[in-house]
Amino acid sequence: MKEKMLNIIWPLGFGIAILLLWQVGFLHMIFGLKPYQLPVPTAIAITLSNNLGKALTDCVVTISGALIGMAFGSLIGFMIAAIATFFPKWGYGGMIVVSAFNAIPLVALSSIMNLWFSTGMSQKIGVVTVVCMAAMSMNAYKGLNSLKPFSVDLMHTVAASEWTIFTKLRLPNCLPNVFTALKINIATAIMAAMISEYFASSTSGLGFAIKDSLRKGEMAMGWSYIVVASLAGVILYGIIILVERNAIKWHASQK
Amino acid sequence: MSVERNDRIFVGIVWGIVIIGLWEVIAFLLQNVFQDPMAATKLPYLHVIIATFIQNAGALLGAGLVTFSRAAAGFLVGGIIGIILAVIMSLSKTVERIGLPYLIISQMIPILALAPIIFNIVKDMDSARIIIAAYITFFPVAINMLSGLKAVERDQKDLLYSVAASQVEIYYKLMFPFSMPYLFTGLKIAAPLAITASILVDMLGSSSGIGVKILYALYSNSSNIFWAAVLTSALMGISGYYLVVLGEKVLLPWNKTSSKKGGDNV
Amino acid sequence: MNSPEIQFKNVNMAYKGKSGEDIVALDNVSFDIQEGEFISLLGPSGCGKTTSLRIIGDLLQPTSGEVLVRGLSPREIRLQRKYGIVFQSPVLYDWRTVRRNICLPMEIMKFSKKERTARIDKMLELVGLQDFGQKYPYELSGGMQQRVGIARALALDPEILLMDEPFSALDEFTREKLNEDLLNIWSQTKKTVIFVTHNIPEAVFLSDRVVVLSPHPGRVSAIVDINLPRPRENSVRETSEFYDYIVKIRGSFEGV
Ligand SMILES: Nc1ncnc2c1ncn2[C@@H]1O[C@H](COP(=O)(O)OP(=O)(O)OP(=O)(O)O)[C@@H](O)[C@H]1O
Ligand SMILES: [Mg+2]
Numbered sequence: 001m002k003e004k005m006l007n008i009i010w011p012l013g014f015g016i017a018i019l020l021l022w023q024v025g026f027l028h029m030i031f032g033l034k035p036y037q038l039p040v041p042t043a044i045a046i047t048l049s050n051n052l053g054k055a056l057t058d059c060v061v062t063i064s065g066a067l068i069g070m071a072f073g074s075l076i077g078f079m080i081a082a083i084a085t086f087f088p089k090w091g092y093g094g095m096i097v098v099s100a101f102n103a104i105p106l107v108a109l110s111s112i113m114n115l116w117f118s119t120g121m122s123q124k125i126g127v128v129t130v131v132c133m134a135a136m137s138m139n140a141y142k143g144l145n146s147l148k149p150f151s152v153d154l155m156h157t158v159a160a161s162e163w164t165i166f167t168k169l170r171l172p173n174c175l176p177n178v179f180t181a182l183k184i185n186i187a188t189a190i191m192a193a194m195i196s197e198y199f200a201s202s203t204s205g206l207g208f209a210i211k212d213s214l215r216k217g218e219m220a221m222g223w224s225y226i227v228v229a230s231l232a233g234v235i236l237y238g239i240i241i242l243v244e245r246n247a248i249k250w251h252a253s254q255k
Numbered sequence: 256m257s258v259e260r261n262d263r264i265f266v267g268i269v270w271g272i273v274i275i276g277l278w279e280v281i282a283f284l285l286q287n288v289f290q291d292p293m294a295a296t297k298l299p300y301l302h303v304i305i306a307t308f309i310q311n312a313g314a315l316l317g318a319g320l321v322t323f324s325r326a327a328a329g330f331l332v333g334g335i336i337g338i339i340l341a342v343i344m345s346l347s348k349t350v351e352r353i354g355l356p357y358l359i360i361s362q363m364i365p366i367l368a369l370a371p372i373i374f375n376i377v378k379d380m381d382s383a384r385i386i387i388a389a390y391i392t393f394f395p396v397a398i399n400m401l402s403g404l405k406a407v408e409r410d411q412k413d414l415l416y417s418v419a420a421s422q423v424e425i426y427y428k429l430m431f432p433f434s435m436p437y438l439f440t441g442l443k444i445a446a447p448l449a450i451t452a453s454i455l456v457d458m459l460g461s462s463s464g465i466g467v468k469i470l471y472a473l474y475s476n477s478s479n480i481f482w483a484a485v486l487t488s489a490l491m492g493i494s495g496y497y498l499v500v501l502g503e504k505v506l507l508p509w510n511k512t513s514s515k516k517g518g519d520n521v
Numbered sequence: 522m523n524s525p526e527i528q529f530k531n532v533n534m535a536y537k538g539k540s541g542e543d544i545v546a547l548d549n550v551s552f553d554i555q556e557g558e559f560i561s562l563l564g565p566s567g568c569g570k571t572t573s574l575r576i577i578g579d580l581l582q583p584t585s586g587e588v589l590v591r592g593l594s595p596r597e598i599r600l601q602r603k604y605g606i607v608f609q610s611p612v613l614y615d616w617r618t619v620r621r622n623i624c625l626p627m628e629i630m631k632f633s634k635k636e637r638t639a640r641i642d643k644m645l646e647l648v649g650l651q652d653f654g655q656k657y658p659y660e661l662s663g664g665m666q667q668r669v670g671i672a673r674a675l676a677l678d679p680e681i682l683l684m685d686e687p688f689s690a691l692d693e694f695t696r697e698k699l700n701e702d703l704l705n706i707w708s709q710t711k712k713t714v715i716f717v718t719h720n721i722p723e724a725v726f727l728s729d730r731v732v733v734l735s736p737h738p739g740r741v742s743a744i745v746d747i748n749l750p751r752p753r754e755n756s757v758r759e760t761s762e763f764y765d766y767i768v769k770i771r772g773s774f775e776g777v
Binding site: 414416 | 629
């Protein structure tokens with residue numbers, strides 16, 4: 001119990017200390033910044049509360065795009081991994097191709113999607129889908145195939161079909177990896193959605209809003225959007241962790 | 256299920272042919288069957304892109320190199336910061352308590368979206384680039400390195416402890432070499448990201464680099480150049496990744512299980 | 522008789538379980554070990570053999586009770602670098618070749634290069650791995666890896682040798698050969714050896730005395746003197762005295 005308290009108190013105290021130092025201008029002093037370059041926390045908070053309605057609307061646009069793309073991408077990625085597992089010889093090559101997708105810079109991807117889709121939303125979903133697909137398929141493939149030694153042999157001795165092996169052995173085994181991928185993907189998805197809004201013709205979303213407020217020189221406004229995006233990310237990340245806890249519990253009890 | 260080496264090469268070649276074939280077929284369909292007026296922009300023939308790439312190889316690769324080398328600088332800085340953070344967190348429980356939540360939160364801050372703000376603050380293309388590439392690199396490096404340092408087995412530590420080794424010796428002889436595969440897992444994740452960051456900063460108003468080429472091509476509607484530049488940037492990302500893989504193979508010859516180790520956990 | 526080299530006095534050890542409950546591994550365990558003695562800790566799995574050994578080696582602190590080594594605490598003896606430990610598993614460093622694994626503790630103890638090379642050569646020969654010095658651990662079988670772990674501890678020529686089931690991963694032939702080799706080394710140097718095993722014939726063959734532990738919680742259920750003549754050779758195993766000791770020790774297990 002005491003451990004748990006410390007786990008909360010220390011980081012919380014640290015965070016408050018940093019915010020205070022930021023507020024009183026200490027951070028500006030050491031980094032040599034002007035207040036308009038790095039607005040103080042209260043200025044950001046005030047801007048945000050005055051602009052809350054629009055900020056939330058933009059947030060919904062970006063996050064919904066990110067989540068839809070993440071769902072598509074994760075699903076496709078998982079299916080690729082599953083297919084590659086059933087056909088190991090050809091699947092292995094397929095996995096290399098998919099991992100190459102992972103190395104395509106986000107910005108290039110975003111420009112391509114800009115050509116393919118006319119609306120900002122579909123373009124955003126396209127970018128996020130590709131980005132999330134790679135991480136999921138690589139992680140899921142690892143989980144589906146890094147089984148304990150002899151566990152497949154054991155299944156073969158009772159003449160289990162490949163399908164049974166898949167559902168009874170591989171699927172539970174890859175669950176932790178799937179969650180790892182989801183945790184990576186949530187951050188990447190939001191980032192990818194915002195980046196694609198930079199380059200899109202869209203006129204809404206957090207990415208566009210940041211670009212717009214910077215063009216107008218409204219730094220505090222820009223920062224307030226960053227805060228919103230980060231908060232959304234942290235909340236979604238927390239939800240995934242909660243689901244993971246329960247799912248892995250189920251996973252352990254199934255063994 | 257070990258796939259034979261020759262088999263693998265064969266499979267790889269077949270995959271390559273299939274992808275090239277598919278690309279050409281789709282491009283053909285777009286232009287001649289669907290009669291899409293934008294076809295040449297949406298998906299030009301791969302051979303056309305490659306031809307453009309070869310014609311402009313000097314310019315493209317030169318620009319690529321500029322972007323690449325700046326990404327590398329940020330990658331290096333971020334890697335070192337990540338390693339230092341991981342070591343400090345492995346030494347002090349309190350620092351780990353403070354650090355870990357913020358490390359995760361820091362990753363939720365869409366840093367690439369922060370690029371314009373950072374650029375606005377430092378006013379210098381190259382430092383902005385290095386800061387962002389470093390920021391993107393340090394997280395996967397720190398997390399993976401830390402999980403490596405924490406994965407050292409008790410008996411392995413006790414062996415050194417039993418002969419009264421110093422803390423420095425324990426790190427130098429055991430902790431660092433042990434966590435190398437984990438470090439490389441982190442570096443492999445970070446390498447393409449660092450390059451992405453560098454390209455993004457190119458686009459925000461640099462005067463050189465592959466991002467500038469992409470942007471100019473977009474504005475001037477020269478879609479072949481655009482695609483050739485995108486191809487270059489993809490190749491940069493992939494080669495960044497494989498450079499790290501190569502480094503791992505050379506530096507860690509004893510490591511036959513690298514793919515199994517490494518907790519790329521978040 | 523002068524005072525014992527190692528004294529284990531009313532030692533209790535309780536581990537903390539997942540939900541904070543106590544897991545009693547040692548319950549009021551006491552025994553003495555004389556200087557130069559070969560003593561075995563014998564008992565079924567989970568009876569606290571490894572725990573006792575780790576307490577002597579200062580790798581674990583007892584919950585209560587006192588352990589003295591030459592009148593000092595285990596910590597002071599460890600800092601004086603008097604211990605050599607063979608672990609239950611090989612505990613090799615993946616990134617070091619066999620030779621450099623054996624070399625590791627000697628590096629820490631600042632042996633000269635010449636000395637290190639000489640000792641490594643000697644030890645490799647002893648454990649029959651002359652041709653494997655440049656191999657990495659992943660290129661060796663489990664039994665070969667364990668022999669490297671043994672060579673690493675013996676190379677130090679420590680004054681107190683702690684061995685945790687060093688031969689249990691080996692086949693019967695290699696085990697008997699290494700049993701004999703170990704006795705040879707010991708008879709030449711007269712080190713104190715604390716040897717953990719769950720193999721009764723092995724304990725009888727090697728030891729001056731056998732401390733029999735029983736599990737849940739770990740207790741001393743008997744201490745048996747082995748008065749077989751030394752030097753012992755494998756033929757001892759066929760004598761009736763040898764057999765009698767085995768029967769006697771087997772009878773002393775409580776409720777197993
Ligand atoms: N780190 C630990 N945490 C909790 N309990 C432990 C721990 N290590 C050992 N125990 C418990 O202490 C008891 C004694 O363990 P120990 O490792 O000393 O047994 P052992 O005699 O060496 O057994 P084996 O022959 O299997 O190696 C066991 O019941 C075990 O469950
Ligand atoms: Mg044990």
